[in-house]
Amino acid sequence: MQNVDRRIIYIILIVAVVYALIKPMGLPVTINKTTEDAYAAIDALQPGDVLVMGMDFSAGGIPELEPAGKAIFYQCMKKDVKIVMFGMWVMAGDMAERLLTEMAPLFPDKVYGTDYINIGYKAGGAVLLQKAVDDVVEAALNIDHRGNTLPGNFPIFDNFKSLKDAAFWVCLSTGNPGVPDWIKVVGDPLGIPGTIDVVSVSIPENMPFVDSGQIQGIIQGIRGSAEYELLVSRPGRAVAGMDAQSLAHVVILVFIALGNITYLMTRKK
């Protein structure tokens, strides 16, 4: 048992995950305080406020980050909070477009360019944020993800000229550039509150920012996304994935336990 063929581990994991997805157990998901803090901070925004959403992730982060992104979009549209989406990652515009394709039809009274806009990916990394602090349209190189000239006739830019005009920021991130850049360029210097939605492996490195108060809560991976879906009363893919995550964790822990038991027995001999 100390050296089980890894293919056996893979097969058992696949069976456990697929089983949980096909036959959900409906395990209850409790809400973590850090997710509640993030939700409450966005809920405190007023109609007309602009929330900037940093789509700093690629397709690999979709299962963990997109559900929370959709839930935040839903929450903001319900409260008439405007959303400006862009990112430092190459797939930023496409990730935003995926989100809008699914969520925008739920709000037929909300208009692209008035209530939300997808500026997309622009080159420069943290320099993009620095430029956007002075002038968002110039940082966007006068064009959005859909090829529209900015600011054009889009009313969203009437009262939103730069990141200084944002009331809140949310960074959905799978790595670098990401959270530290938002905090360094937007959060700390401008004093604009924000929160983050990160993949599970990034939670430990971002906890210091929560503790220091530099961010308002944190949406922790797929579990955080599931909690946020429940907070906006729209359970979706993240909640559905919780059973699969539970079984996968149990399988891994069982193998670790078995490996250690046989290791200790071997050591005694």
Add this chain to the structure above:
Amino acid sequence: MRKELPLAITFVVGLIVVLANFLAPQTFVKINNEVRTWFQLVSSLFCALGVANLTRIHGKKVSQQSEGWIFSVIMFIAMFGFMITALSVGQQSALYNNLYNNTIVPLNATMYSILMFYIASAAYRAFRVRSMEATLLLIAAAIVMLGKAPIGEVVLGKWVATWTNWILAVPNTAGMRGIQLGATLGGIAMALRVLLGIERAHFGGVGGE
């Protein structure tokens, strides 16, 4: 001049950026804003440089039919196929979106998802109670894994979530803060070395002085 000119440019531009951020004299701020725009343009140019370099390297593989050359052909089809599609019919077209959403997105997601298997296999082999530190690591990992999945609270009770939050908020935060402080100080030292021309590895040299 081949060595001195890039060093001089690095020093002057770096000094302008630093002074514009910390002292903010108007002239330097204006120059800094211009530098940022150029940075964006040069970053975009890097993409073109990347495409050119990939074409050169993989073109050589295909022409010489080196090992794995068929994968280079697939890479060319994918790279230029997407470029031509985007330039001809536009990124908003149904064709481009179908291609993108049905190839790049699932492949990218799959590459990330494969990590689950490697982590499981690595955890099984690495988490052994060989020492006190290894035992503590194992216990902390087990608590966090159970705390993050709903099944932990259902089977063991609320204490698992409480302990998970404590582990992340206290010892983890303390350790990460130390690591991040050290990394930042190291980054500042490296930046000073680059600014002053002591570090020249990025110019194609080997290490610095």
